Amino acid sequence: MITTPICEMLGIKYPIFQGGMAHISDAKLAAAVSNGGGLGIISAASGNVAEIEKQIDMTKKLTDNPFGVNIMLMGNNIDEIAELVAQKRVDVVTTGAGNPDKYIEMWKSAGIKVIPVIPSTALAKMVARTGADAVIAEGGESGGHVGDMTTMALVPQVCDAVDIPVIAAGGIADGRGVAAAFALGAQAVQIGTRFLVAEECSIHENYKKKLLKANDTSTIVTGRRLGHPVRSLKSPFSRNYAKAEYTQISDEELEQMAIGSLRAAVVDGDDKNGSFLAGQISGLVNKEQKASEIIEEIFAEAEVILNGGTKWLK
Numbered sequence: 001m002i003t004t005p006i007c008e009m010l011g012i013k014y015p016i017f018q019g020g021m022a023h024i025s026d027a028k029l030a031a032a033v034s035n036g037g038g039l040g041i042i043s044a045a046s047g048n049v050a051e052i053e054k055q056i057d058m059t060k061k062l063t064d065n066p067f068g069v070n071i072m073l074m075g076n077n078i079d080e081i082a083e084l085v086a087q088k089r090v091d092v093v094t095t096g097a098g099n100p101d102k103y104i105e106m107w108k109s110a111g112i113k114v115i116p117v118i119p120s121t122a123l124a125k126m127v128a129r130t131g132a133d134a135v136i137a138e139g140g141e142s143g144g145h146v147g148d149m150t151t152m153a154l155v156p157q158v159c160d161a162v163d164i165p166v167i168a169a170g171g172i173a174d175g176r177g178v179a180a181a182f183a184l185g186a187q188a189v190q191i192g193t194r195f196l197v198a199e200e201c202s203i204h205e206n207y208k209k210k211l212l213k214a215n216d217t218s219t220i221v222t223g224r225r226l227g228h229p230v231r232s233l234k235s236p237f238s239r240n241y242a243k244a245e246y247t248q249i250s251d252e253e254l255e256q257m258a259i260g261s262l263r264a265a266v267v268d269g270d271d272k273n274g275s276f277l278a279g280q281i282s283g284l285v286n287k288e289q290k291a292s293e294i295i296e297e298i299f300a301e302a303e304v305i306l307n308g309g310t311k312w313l314k
Contacts, residue, residue, distance in 0.1 A: 026043075145229070
């Protein structure tokens with residue numbers, strides 16, 4: 001079985017994180033991943049402190065295993081959410097959209113492992129200096145908010161830049177991706193898109209159907225004009241938004257176009273107005289399974305690949 005120092009650090013069986021996907025990663029999904037031996041993660045993107053506390057408490061009832069909370073640092077009520085996770089003493093906090101140095105001391109004092117998502121070596125070095133326990137190097141192949149660098153280019157450079165463990169994210173959906181991530185120097189992977197079709201994922205059935213029908217060219221990146229690009233499945237909404245970015249429409253109007261689009265996808269399954277976030281790896285996602293089966297299958301594949309990794313060498 002594949003284990004790495006990340007497993008020992010966090011008390012998990014498999015070196016895999018479930019991505020903290022906004023309005024998707026809830027207690028049911030996070031607990032299923034944790035029960036399956038990975039690190040389940042709740043998203044705090046809603047900014048609703050009472051709801052986040054409810055999700056944390058629910059996850060604790062559904063699993064005895066470690067789990068985390070993802071906090072987008074440019075979201076709402078960040079100070080209150082940061083204090084909440086410290087009070088609740090969650091096992092792990094992952095962060096995105098900024099530097100969490102303001103909160104690291106408080107979290108670590110509460111016994112929390114702090115693992116920021118980073119898009120560059122510069123930010124990786126910065127968070128390592130301020131006490132991060134590990135970093136998640138996420139390439140632009142991922143779904144949701146994306147950076148410019150690819151996973152293949154980013155991960156090895158981050159591994160060389162910091163002395164803390166690196167988790168690879170972006171474009172990973174099977175054992176081949178896991179094996180590649182380890183070859184690049186990562187100690188674990190973070191996966192989001194494949195968990196969208198986990199039986200325990202509560203997104204609308206239309207969302208799952210769109211993902212299961214996707215191929216290698218089914219995603220599009222929008223939002224570059226506003227400085228926060230997002231990758232999603234091609235849809236009437238995403239195509240219209242992409243066209244609008246090249247018109248005289250104001251930035252304010254462009255922002256308004258996206259309001260409620262993720263909820264329209266996740267809750268309503270609205271094919272016309274929904275933003276169906278997903279990564280470039282969508283074409284490899286072809287069946288719905290329990291979260292535990294996804295994890296077991298991925299690592300069984302990775303083990304075969306890694307054990308036979310020298311077959312091409314002479």
